[in-house]
Amino acid sequence: MLVMATVTACSDASSDPSESARSVQPSATTSNSREPAPSSAPSPPSSTTPAQLTLGRHSELATGLDAPWGLTFLPDGSALVSERLTGRIMRVPRTGGDPELVGLVPDVAQSAEGGLLGLATSPTFESDRTVFAYVSALPTNRVVALEIAEDFDAVTQTDVLLDGIATSDRHHGGRLRIGPDGHLWITTGDAFEPSNAADRDTLNGKILRIALDGSVPEDNPSSSAIYSVGHRNVQGITFGPDGTAFASELGDSQWDEVNVITGDADYGWPTSEGSEGDFGQDPIFEFPTEDASPSGIAYAGGSVWMAALRGQRLWQLPVAGDQPAGSPVPHMIERYGRIRTVEVAPDGSLWLITSNTDGVSAAFGGLPPRSGDDRILRVELVPAE
Numbered sequence: 001m002l003v004m005a006t007v008t009a010c011s012d013a014s015s016d017p018s019e020s021a022r023s024v025q026p027s028a029t030t031s032n033s034r035e036p037a038p039s040s041a042p043s044p045p046s047s048t049t050p051a052q053l054t055l056g057r058h059s060e061l062a063t064g065l066d067a068p069w070g071l072t073f074l075p076d077g078s079a080l081v082s083e084r085l086t087g088r089i090m091r092v093p094r095t096g097g098d099p100e101l102v103g104l105v106p107d108v109a110q111s112a113e114g115g116l117l118g119l120a121t122s123p124t125f126e127s128d129r130t131v132f133a134y135v136s137a138l139p140t141n142r143v144v145a146l147e148i149a150e151d152f153d154a155v156t157q158t159d160v161l162l163d164g165i166a167t168s169d170r171h172h173g174g175r176l177r178i179g180p181d182g183h184l185w186i187t188t189g190d191a192f193e194p195s196n197a198a199d200r201d202t203l204n205g206k207i208l209r210i211a212l213d214g215s216v217p218e219d220n221p222s223s224s225a226i227y228s229v230g231h232r233n234v235q236g237i238t239f240g241p242d243g244t245a246f247a248s249e250l251g252d253s254q255w256d257e258v259n260v261i262t263g264d265a266d267y268g269w270p271t272s273e274g275s276e277g278d279f280g281q282d283p284i285f286e287f288p289t290e291d292a293s294p295s296g297i298a299y300a301g302g303s304v305w306m307a308a309l310r311g312q313r314l315w316q317l318p319v320a321g322d323q324p325a326g327s328p329v330p331h332m333i334e335r336y337g338r339i340r341t342v343e344v345a346p347d348g349s350l351w352l353i354t355s356n357t358d359g360v361s362a363a364f365g366g367l368p369p370r371s372g373d374d375r376i377l378r379v380e381l382v383p384a385e
């Protein structure tokens with residue numbers, strides 16, 4: 001049984017955008033009082049007290065990116081960033097600076113929310129020079145392997161690991177992460193056809209898990225790449241220190257979700273949204289869509305950090321093992337506009353991608369870009385006072 005922490009925050013659009021690292025609690029917070037069921041899972045390391053970190057200094061690493069979306073670190077500490085609409089992969093130096101063009105991913109199809117999306121670096125990059133990418137394309141979306149040239153001046157597609165993910169104008173999912181199991185986890189969307197999410201014969205509205213050669217792991221819950229079902233549009237996935245998989249999901253009009261992902265579970269869409277409705281696995285956190293509309297997530301220091309588009313903030317979600325360990329804390333509300341992606345750098349800081357050049361007509365509260373958009377920010381994590 002999962003404990004549910006429900007946040008019903010009022011819109012705080014009037015809050016002062018110049019104030020950083022706000023730790024105001026949502027105006028109304030309720031927690032389910034049920035005791036968590038006894039679990040045979042090991043407790044998380046006691047050396048990390050949940051929510052003991054907060055945001056420290058912010059600095060700007062790069063500017064002028066065009067609708068950036070995915071970010072993955074390389075062994076040298078630099079990062080590759082995908083540009084959704086141009087299909088370009090850019091490289092940002094470890095200490096920041098002008099993004100440099102690495103190359104173009106072939107056959108990227110633009111749409112309202114599609115294009116070149118998530119990136120994930122091969123664990124053996126130094127020998128295979130491989131980065132995986134989620135590409136919305138025709139006739140279907142796909143996950144590909146890309147070889148990055150030694151001089152970072154070319155991108156070559158070397159393999160298609162998975163295709164057959166139905167495409168559409170919206171709801172592509174698109175995040176990739178290599179799990180502690182060594183497999184590639186892929187988030188998809190319902191392709192704007194809600195019934196896809198409940199249909200176990202489609203790859204849409206799912207969380208998928210494949211081996212790095214594209215094969216289906218023997219311990220997947222089905223004989224396909226499908227790991228969990230009943231998702232509307234999942235754009236974030238991360239893993240806690242005990243291997244717990246967390247995923248962020250864009251709700252329809254009421255509730256965004258953060259779920260703990262277990263094999264073969266159904267997360268309820270389209271029958272239920274958030275914890276409403278009695279079908280499907282409940283989320284561990286939920287948010288009014290105007291406060292979140294989440295994209296990427298990353299775990300660090302006892303919290304899942306969640307990038308919010310329409311909510312224009314970074315959410316801190318305290319967790320312990322697979323349970324919530326406190327109420328969500330919003331940071332940097334409206335300070336940088338929409339936030340697309342958060343990743344943990346090798347030095348333990350967070351790197352954020354803003355998403356203000358995504359088009360003012362973009363879903364989830366598109367904004368006119370400000371000077372320098374879109375940018376990559378570095379945010380230190382420091383002990384809370």
Ligand SMILES: [Ca+2]
Nearest residue numbers: 267268269274
């Ligand atoms: Ca759900």
